[in-house]
Amino acid sequence: MSFFADVILPIPLEKQFTYLLTPEQADLLQEGMRVAVPFGKSKVYTGLVYRVHRQPPQVYDAKPIDQVLDETPLVTERQLRHWEWLADYYMCSLGDVFRAALPSSLLLESETLVCKAGDFEGDESDLSDEEWLVLEALQHQPQLKVHEVGAVIDRKNVLPVLKRLIEKGVVELKEEVVEQYKPKKVRYIRLMPDYEKEEALQTLLDDLSRAPRQREVLLTLYRLEAVDQKPVRTTELEKESGASSAILRTMIDKGILEDYYLEIDRLQGTEADAGALFELNEFQQQAFEEIEQAFQFKDTVLLHGVTSSGKTEVYFKLIDRALEQQKQVLFLVPEIALTTQLIKRLERRFGTKVSVFHSRYSSNERVEVWHAVKDRDEKARIVVGARSAVLLPFSDLGLVVVDEEHETSYKQFEPAPRYHGRDSAIVLAAIHGAKTLLGSATPSVESYYNARTGKYGLVQITRRFGNVLMPDMEICDIKDAHRRKKMQGHFSERLTEAIRECLDEGEQVILFQNRRGFAPILECNTCGHSPQCPNCDVSLTFHKYKNQLRCHYCGHHMAMQLSCLACGSSELDTKGFGTEQIEAEAKELFPGAKTGRMDSDSTRGKHGYEKIISAFEQQEYDILVGTQMITKGLDFRNVTLVGILQADTMLNFPDFRAHERSFQLIQQVAGRAGRTRKRGKVIIQSFNPHHQILQQASTNSYEEMFEDQMNERRQFHYPPVYKMIKFVFKGRDYNRVNEAADWYAGALRNTFLSSGGFEVLGPEFPPVARIRNRYHKHAILKIGPGVSLKQTKAVLKKIGKSYTAIANFRSVRLINDVDNY
Template sequence: MPYFIDVILPLPLQKRFTYAISEAEANFLQEGMRVAVPFGKSKIYTAITAAIHQNPPQVYEAKPINQILDKAPLITNHQLKFWNWIASYYMCAEGEVLKAALPGAFLLESESIVQLTKEANIEETELKDEEYLVIEALQRQSSIKIQEVAKILDKKNVLPILNELVQKGLVLLNQEIYEQYKPKKIRYVRLNSMYDNEANMHRLLDELENAPKQKEALLSYFSLKAQHKKPLKAKELSDKSGVSAAIIKSLIKKEILEEFYKKTDRVSFEEESSLTNIKLSEIQQKAFSEIEAGLVEQDVCLFHGVTSSGKTEIYIKLIEKVIDKGQQALYVLPEIALTTQLIDRLRAYFGDKVLVYHSKYSVNERVEVYQHILQDSEKARIVIGARSSIFLPFANLGLVVVDEEHETSFKQFDPAPRYHARDAAVVLAKLFKAKIILGSATPSLESYFNAQHHKYAFVELNRRYANVLDPEIEIVDIKTKYKKKEMKGHFSDRMLTEIKDTLDGGEQVILFQNRRGFSPVLECNTCGHSPQCPNCDVSLTYHSHNNQLRCHYCGYHIAMQKKCMACDSPEITTKGFGTEQIETELKAIFPDYKTARMDQDTTRGKYAYEKLINAFEQQEIDILIGTQMLSKGLDFRKVNLVGVMNADNLLNFPDFRAHERSFQLMLQVAGRAGRTKKRGKVLIQSYNPHHQIIQQVSTGDYSGMYKDQLEERYNYKYPPFHRLIRITLKCRDYSKTNDAAEWLATGMKNVFKENVLGPEFPPVARIRNEYYKNILLKIPQQQSLGKTKKVLQRIMESFRAIGAFRGVKIVINVDPI
């Protein structure tokens, strides 16, 4: 009797493929194990076993698998179910979900690159013949493809040999894509043990009489050791004693001091937990009890707590209860920057039970975290992560916390699956029969609507922790200020006075401008021409730090122009302003204070967020200027003033969510001010100070904003009353994009009638030389979502069968943001 398996390949294929296996393999294999399978003429991929059965495929003959890569399943049954749901709900392929869910190191394929590790200790006697041949080839050239390994060994199936070498720590895979993770090693020094007795010690000090610097370093070592019991870093010794690193080196050479290295790794955590108990205030305790009661009735609880109300302490208490039951907790955050502060707080409380997972981690670190969670180890009781952490292999999930649940960063834009981590987390929790808490100071309209209609439990915490006052919000009318000539650059006199007073008081300032770069538009005063990107329909943004004009869509850049590219006039001015320009102006106005920027340009490195946040916390920075990264849940004790440089560019945005989002952003940014005893201050500069949203922000009127926006959404048929699916067509050929969009829209209108909007060009209609066109489908509440998607899939299949539209790519975005 033949046996078969259905596998998920890491490719955008609409269905699973079936392969033949032997009876022995069938007895060994389990769902969730990886297998190496041939696909196409010559390629080999790592696929995931999704089902084992005895039904041969009808249309093609099943090829045999190459081999089994795991001894135990790498993917749990819960994950397979979850992937399936994501693929069907967000209308993408399971293979795309697989690619998003697994660290790249797990998915070897014939195109993979093999390299020697830098620290490889090669013991030739321990290598098998074939392994030795691979290592020998790698010693001659820096990297080889897996296909080339197959030629060297003259055999098709080389993945098991490479897997062995990976496990022995001798080779790396896929290294051309990933930066390699080097464990961070810190150099420490200690006194040679022979000087532990007093006689030797005295003799040593006498010998060093002629080397005063070395003696000074040694005496500093003793005094520092007396203060702290911890091991002493070499750098700390040289800083504190004021002697150079060369002096310490000579002490090591003389074998008076010994140096040793300790690996400090973000995934491990050595220190003991220092916070043993968190005392909740009376109001927090009340909210905590209400959440517990709400979670008995419902699986989901929306927790609406104003900024700085102490939501994190309540989450910690809830997590503690779950861990005491032996379950796991997942804490999802919208932004990597946020994890930095939170990790410290959670680790101070839970010690080494906390693991972190996000995209700034290297592939090896991700594998490490993945394995800990799969094995349900003690280290993986709590997982903190950005949106991708919902894909981890939880064994026993008891609680999911989605903090700042209103954040748009929870939605994945590219590539597929275009999932929303908050919505997917609700489904994930249901799979485990776990509870989920959605927390925010400014909940999304959809979540608040669900809570109002008793789909979710609802708990409110409307007082700040320790009765700290809400910040005082003042609106500055810059239209009048410009007329009265009371502006200095982009700062009103009011803003400058407040910044000066705050800095004089030894406190810090945060300034918010949701545009990076120096200036978004460069314009010629003579002919009005502004430099455009040749690949996209956008103007180039000026960045002063490297004197370049850059496209924020495709990365195209040219040197800053001295004269107009159209008419050669030297009269060029910049229009609009970004974070960089504010930084330049501030340095001129307040030269004695330290300013820093936090935007995509300054946080590119792996530890960049951490360095910036730590420097700001330790008051090495006085004024921090940033984009929306700043608005999210960060907790700085000494910030007393927050300035919003221009509220209008948030409001005047062609999107039905623009007003809701502006309200959330401004209120969140405002929440960074005055988080201790002294009342904070927020200044919002606007040309339109009487705008309804700005007025609602100034009074913190969430329910007023909710009612207004809900009414508009109802009138114009938008969520939460109608579901949306956006279909984007893109192609390098302008007329083909148009024709394809017309054909598809007509096909959809025949079925869905007036609920189809478009086709329409988006505000930026060309990116990287591809033309974009959007069609929006609105789905009324009473209409079945599942049936709608099935009809849509059928229309798509007919579309794909048309030869003339073969070059047109289709992107389906369910619940777009």
């Protein structure tokens, strides 16, 4: 009887595909091993073995797998269980999770190769010039990649040419699986064995007396080997001897030297600092003991500690405990910017046991972290990463720390799986029998609600480290300042004065404006026209640094216009302001101060964050202007003043969480001020200084904000009282998107509203209804307390199948977004 394997493919298929196995493969294969399998007409994919069994597929003939790619499972059993939960809870396929989890270098894909047809005996005179060039190239080498064919005929679209060649029987195509992961190799150099004896070496030195540069290379190599007793790198030899690579190549050609390559580990941490041990103060120690006690009864504990209360040191103490028990630790942070400072502190404390995993690392680096975690390597005992780190193959997880758990960056919006890093980490910890600690100075309403209702443990630190006072927060009425002409650009007289005082005392300032670019709108004063993105329903943002107008949704850009595109007038003016404009104004107002900017434009590249944060730490900048990435857990010891340029833009956002997020952002950015002995100062500029949220933020009234938000959410049926699933409809045809959304919302109402406990909102167009030439329309299903989420999702899958069966709606993509926080 034959053996079969169900294989997960990295594409959004509802079911696994079944493949035929040979008896040898059946003995070798285990769950979690990769295989190369054919799918469709000619494509070859990397699949993951999900189950080995003896039941043949009922509706198709099983194809054989092409090859087995692993000797041992790449994905653990517990990891697969976590993937199943992600796919089930977030309503996506296992293929979506597989694709998101594995670094791209581990997902081998086939590459199309062009070969000369073996039986071609045709007349070359029938070929066009381009076709003849391809054939001539194939006379010199047996196969060409598609992009190489493009280079041969000097055109981008080569498919019409290849199609004609195939029809004429000149060429044929084949698929070849390509290994993408490449270990890092370093080039070393050594003396040839013939010259290792003293007499031979002396003779060689005498012979090289007429080639002083080569003789110097030889003497330098001998010295380096004698001093370090290690292999010598080629780059090191070139540097020390002052020789060029051409001289080394000459010596290699002469047979004097030989070069060779050694694989090295990309994960090279630094040794721990013995002096980095830190004693907890009484409040931290009390919090630590309370967390330990809470862990005896609860698997998840929320640590609510005010900004600068020393939560990180409490985390480190818990990590120490987990490492003593030989367990792995996952430390999640919301953004890559946060990892910069944290990694330095972790490496000082734990040395080479720390590995980092996030999207700014190369695919090859992520592969090495993946293997280190799976093999329980000492260099990956502690993994620091953004949300994607929850998908790693932990085998013995003991502790999960989710820092700044309230952050929206933990939610994945595109592509699937649209998971929440915090919630997924809690489930991952439960699968491993591990404990989860959620930490924040401004917990999310959901987490605090879970703690208040007893689902999570709750521990609080109410004092800042060193008994430093919370910053003095002052709300400045800029409506009144504008009326009395007391504004300089976007700076009120009060903020300008405070910055001057701060700079005079040699202290640093953070200015927060949650919008990048120079100005969001460029408007003609004559006709009122403002340049719009041709692909999205938004105006183009002016970026002065590059002198261009740019769309923040699709990336479309054009040169800055000197005259109006509609009427030709040269009277153009900007409306609104972003970080670039604040940076320019700060430089003009405070010419003696060095001003820097930190936003997604200025932090391009792998080490972009690190360079700016390090420069600010070392006081190379006096003023740092930034978006919300400067608000999250960064520790700058010399910052005593924070200015929030305009709080109203956050408050008036069309979202039921706008007030909660405004409170969190204000509190978090305020927490960067006065983290040492001197009390910090925060100035909040607003047109509406008496707004309830601003008053609560200025008095650190988290409990009051929480109660207000819970009352509103109970009244209007929002999370955490109700669960929420958002349905997004995307398509190029406006009318079809409308029809599809209306049909689906109607199906939701017909199915759910009769049974009670449900509400359906929409469908409605969002504020930005067209992105990348695709229209968006949203509908929301609210699921009341006590209603089975599992049964609801089962019904939604049936409605989804009915939707995809309607031919008219196939061009409109349906996206299910569960817990759209």
